[in-house]
Amino acid sequence: xxxxxxxxxxxxxxxxxxxxxxxxxxxxxxxxxxxxxxxxxxxxxxxxxxxxxxxxxxxxxxxxxxxxxxxxxxxxxxxxxxxxxxxxxxxxxxxxxxxxxxxxxxxxxxxxxxxxxxxxxxxxxxxxxxxxxxxxxxxxxxxxxxxxxxxxxxxxxxxxxxx
Numbered sequence: 700x701x702x703x704x705x706x707x708x709x710x711x712x713x714x715x716x717x718x719x720x721x722x723x724x725x726x727x728x729x730x731x732x733x734x735x736x737x738x739x740x741x742x743x744x745x746x747x748x749x750x751x752x753x754x755x756x757x758x759x760x761x762x763x764x765x766x767x768x769x770x771x772x773x774x775x776x777x778x779x780x781x782x783x784x785x786x787x788x789x790x791x792x793x794x795x796x797x798x799x800x801x802x803x804x805x806x807x808x809x810x811x812x813x814x815x816x817x818x819x820x821x822x823x824x825x826x827x828x829x830x831x832x833x834x835x836x837x838x839x840x841x842x843x844x845x846x847x848x849x850x851x852x853x854x855x856x857x858x859x860x861x862x
Contacts, residue, residue, distance in 0.1 A: 701727040701861050702743035704735065706750045706759035711839045712782045715850065716749055719780065722854040723747075725861060733761040737769040745775055745861050746808075748799055751782040756794025756825060773807030778857045779834030780812075785821040786841045792821035793836040800826070800833040810834075812857045818845070 703720050707713035713731070720729050728743070732750075740746060750759045757763065779800055783793035804810055813831040820841075826832050835853040837846050 700743055701725060701745045701747065702740060703727050703729045703747045703749075704732050704740070705729075705748070706732045706762040708751060708753070708759055711837075712749050712751045712759065715780060715782065715837055715839075715846065716747075718847065718850050719747060719749075719854060722851055723858065723861065725858075731761065732765055737766050737771075740770065740772060743775070746772065746777045746803075747780065747857075747861075748777060748803065749780040749782070750795040750799055752784075752788065752791065752793050752795035756788070756791030758795045758798050762795070762799070767802040767806070770802065770806040772803060775808055776860050777803050777808040777810055778812035778860070779803070779810065780837065780853070781826065781834060782837050782839060783821075783824075784840045785819060785838045789820075789822040792819075792824040792826070792838075793832065794825045796826035796832065796834050796836065797824075797828075800828070811860045812853060814853060
């Protein structure tokens with residue numbers, strides 16, 4: 700079973716996680732990271748993880764308190780999504796995705812779902828590696844009209860890795 704794990708303070712990341720869960724079309728379990736421990740992730744065959752970005756590009760509070768050193772996702776497929784504000788925080792857009800990427804990669808994950816930066820307006824993002832976001836970047840503050848179509852396209856991209 701696929702686990703969809705999110706950290707959300709204002710509800711936008713949770714709403715995105717719910718839409719991803721719905722669009723994925725296979726059995727999955729939706730969980731707030733505040734309600735799980737690193738060992739709980741072992742029961743999932745694959746993971747989709749998400750966080751909003753706060754302040755200078757920090758993880759959402761519940762992820763910030765997560766014990767990444769206890770994480771072991773060796774060989775598991777992991778996709779990442781994130782929420783950011785490309786206008787007010789244009790120099791740290793969706794940086795939290797990079798934190799998740801680095802921590803899950805270090806724990807042995809096979810990361811899928813990189814997204815081109817085309818169509819995004821921002822100045823800088825640590826979440827861009829080799830010219831692409833490490834996952835799906837979303838902005839409900841400035842581009843909410845694109846959220847659903849971006850999720851649909853991303854889910855179509857990653858779905859073969861989760862079957």
